[in-house]
Amino acid sequence: MTATLLDGKKIAAEIREEVGVKVKEFVQSGGPTPCLTAVLVGEDPASQVYVRNKSRACEKAGIDGRTLRLPVETTEQELLDVVRNLNADPAVHGILVQLPLPKDGNGGKGFDERLVLDAVDPRKDVDAFSPVNVGLLMQGRPRFLPCTPHGIVQLLHRENLSVAGKHVVVVGRSDIVGKPMAMMLAQRDGSCGPKVANATVTIAHSRTANLAEICRSADVLVAAVGVPEMIGGDMISDGAVVIDVGINRVADGAGGYKLVGDVNFDEAAKKASAITPVPGGVGPLTIAMLLHNTLLAAQAIFKK
Numbered sequence: 001m002t003a004t005l006l007d008g009k010k011i012a013a014e015i016r017e018e019v020g021v022k023v024k025e026f027v028q029s030g031g032p033t034p035c036l037t038a039v040l041v042g043e044d045p046a047s048q049v050y051v052r053n054k055s056r057a058c059e060k061a062g063i064d065g066r067t068l069r070l071p072v073e074t075t076e077q078e079l080l081d082v083v084r085n086l087n088a089d090p091a092v093h094g095i096l097v098q099l100p101l102p103k104d105g106n107g108g109k110g111f112d113e114r115l116v117l118d119a120v121d122p123r124k125d126v127d128a129f130s131p132v133n134v135g136l137l138m139q140g141r142p143r144f145l146p147c148t149p150h151g152i153v154q155l156l157h158r159e160n161l162s163v164a165g166k167h168v169v170v171v172g173r174s175d176i177v178g179k180p181m182a183m184m185l186a187q188r189d190g191s192c193g194p195k196v197a198n199a200t201v202t203i204a205h206s207r208t209a210n211l212a213e214i215c216r217s218a219d220v221l222v223a224a225v226g227v228p229e230m231i232g233g234d235m236i237s238d239g240a241v242v243i244d245v246g247i248n249r250v251a252d253g254a255g256g257y258k259l260v261g262d263v264n265f266d267e268a269a270k271k272a273s274a275i276t277p278v279p280g281g282v283g284p285l286t287i288a289m290l291l292h293n294t295l296l297a298a299q300a301i302f303k304k
């Protein structure tokens with residue numbers, strides 16, 4: 001089988017366009033310009049790219065996208081104060097603390113990531129990382145859907161790929177991708193995205209025995225591992241749908257870097273019925289859903 005390419009970049013552009021129209025309507029009806037503030041500590045090059053992409057996308061959608069760049073010397077207390085000031089600022093609707101926080105930050109001690117994320121007001125938590133938002137999601141009554149899994153849900157929906165009754169294998173159990181992805185696809189009622197529900201979900205991770213065999217039993221395989229091209233063609237059954245979340249920078253052999261996913265694309269494309277590329281797959285969708293959440297946050301605060 002030769003796979004259809006699932007064009008995340010194109011679908012993300014459609015979603016951003018739709019969000020842009022809704023932002024315009026919201027502002028015309030008297031609402032404030034939705035404002036997303038990203039907090040970036042240190043100078044991690046990958047984080048710089050994501051934050052730049054986010055602010056460009058915000059601008060195009062009519063959202064005020066701000067970035068607070070803090071030096072790596074920032075202390076945990078100072079970072080908590082920054083977050084609390086953003087919580088209290090009525091002009092800011094969405095707050096995103098870019099992860100990972102630098103290991104050498106906070107005077108060399110590193111940050112307690114949980115403590116910092118927990119300080120974000122749940123109503124402004126457009127990443128959907130706070131315990132309140134995770135709990136609401138789990139119970140099938142989400143306020144914000146986490147951006148990366150929501151992007152995947154939108155992709156499946158818009159490509160008419162149903163997961164109902166299918167076996168979905170999610171490789172990876174992070175709080176940002178694997179865990180919420182698994183929970184969202186297993187919902188009874190599609191509360192976690194349009195019509196996307198009722199999958200039978202397996203969560204695999206680094207302690208999983210027989211990973212290849214489990215992956216081969218997947219109708220839909222979601223790889224969120226962070227290991228370049230670790231999912232080979234031998235781990236994919238004929239006709240499976242493959243969603244590659246991985247964004248890994250590897251040497252390109254010419255002195256520079258290139259991005260590859262967690263899936264060996266060339267091998268997988270020979271087996272799968274449909275597959276997302278890296279770049280141009282899940283990454284752009286993540287940003288589109290972040291804009292969506294920022295508008296939701298502004299609408300919810302405005303209504304009160």
Ligand SMILES: NC(=O)C1=CN([C@@H]2O[C@H](COP(=O)(O)OP(=O)(O)OC[C@H]3O[C@@H](n4cnc5c(N)ncnc54)[C@H](OP(=O)(O)O)[C@@H]3O)[C@@H](O)[C@H]2O)C=CC1
Binds near residue numbers: 206
């Ligand atoms: N496209 C996008 O928008 C986004 C992309 N990403 C990318 O997705 C990837 C995953 O990110 P994230 O979820 O944050 O990663 P984490 O490092 O937090 O989690 C990785 C998960 O993969 C599991 N794992 C690691 N090695 C193996 C292995 N050899 N076999 C099976 N499972 C393994 C780990 O298992 P265990 O729990 O046992 O350690 C863990 O659950 C990264 O490449 C990241 O850059 C992330 C966020 C957004």
Ligand SMILES: Nc1nc(=O)c2c([nH]1)NC[C@@H]1CN(c3ccc(C(=O)N[C@@H](CCC(=O)O)C(=O)O)cc3)C=[N+]21
Binds near residue numbers: 278279281
């Ligand atoms: N609080 C927080 N929330 C996040 O959502 C978050 C985070 N921290 N830390 C890092 C990960 C990663 N992430 C990506 C977003 C966009 C692309 C993206 O746009 N990728 C493009 C290419 C980007 C490039 O050229 O490097 C693509 O895949 O086509 C990738 C990865 C969000 N994350």
